[in-house]
Amino acid sequence: MLFSCDKEKNDHKDTEIYLTVIKDIKDCQDIKDCIQFSDNRGDSVSVPGKPEGFTSKVNPDKWVKWMSAKDSDPKIEILEVYFKEVDGNVDILKEKKMKAKEKDSIVIGKVKPKKDSIKNLSIEYYTIVFSIDGIKDTIDPKLEFHR
Numbered sequence: 228m229l230f231s232c233d234k235e236k237n238d239h240k241d242t243e244i245y246l247t248v249i250k251d252i253k254d255c256q257d258i259k260d261c262i263q264f265s266d267n268r269g270d271s272v273s274v275p276g277k278p279e280g281f282t283s284k285v286n287p288d289k290w291v292k293w294m295s296a297k298d299s300d301p302k303i304e305i306l307e308v309y310f311k312e313v314d315g316n317v318d319i320l321k322e323k324k325m326k327a328k329e330k331d332s333i334v335i336g337k338v339k340p341k342k343d344s345i346k347n348l349s350i351e352y353y354t355i356v357f358s359i360d361g362i363k364d365t366i367d368p369k370l371e372f373h374r
Contacts, residue, residue, distance in 0.1 A: 239286040243267040244368075245296035246303045248359060249275065258364045262303070265296065273368070282350070282369040285319060287341035291370065293355055294333045304332040304358040310351055311367065317349035319372045338372070347374045 244266045255261040257276070264273035264281040273281035285291055295303040309324040310316070320336040327334050334355075339345060349372045354365050 239289060239373075240267075241290040241292065242283050242285050244283050244291065244293045245299075246293070246305070246355075246357060247296040247299040248301060248303060252301075252359055252362065258359065258362065259366060261359075262366065264366075264368060279367045282371050284373045285338045285370050286373055287338055287343075287345075289338050291320065291336045291338060292333055293335075301360055302332070305334050306332075306356040306358060306363070308334045308336065308353055308355050310353045313352050315350065316352050317345060317372070319345060319349060319351040319370050341374055345372050347372065 244264065247263045247265065248261055249263045250261040252258060252261050259278055260276045262278050263275065264278050265271070266283045268284045283291070293305045293308055295305065305327050307324065307326040310318065310320065319338060321339055322336055325334050325336050351370045351372075352367060353370065354367050356363065356365050
């Protein structure tokens with residue numbers, strides 16, 4: 228059986244990745260237990276305590292935006308996103324390090340074009356740096372390239 232994202236071409240769109248505080252931070256030993264990832268590409272969310280397992284789909288020549296979810300209380304300030312140098316990592320985005328523009332707490336990246344010979348379903352590991360009520364931390368989720 229051959230799996231392809233080509234049939235989903237009409238679904239190609241920008242990806243928005245949302246971070247949400249799901250528990251009172253004061254009640255969590257590890258801030259990762261209080262954060263949940265989701266995106267605009269499906270109904271999946273990260274498993275509480277394991278946000279690094281969350282993978283978001285991205286498409287060629289589209290944008291990726293990381294932001295606090297509208298219903299997050301408190302809001303999460305996204306500071307920067309950078310890509311990790313690990314075995315098997317594929318450079319899916321044009322930039323390796325992106326910072327939030329002044330005070331908007333949104334980080335934006337551009338996906339490379341299809342012609343850049345990125346294989347379908349390639350994975351890029353990244354680190355997102357964020358702050359909640361002045362507490363700075365990082366989480367390492369993934370992007371998955373869909374042609």
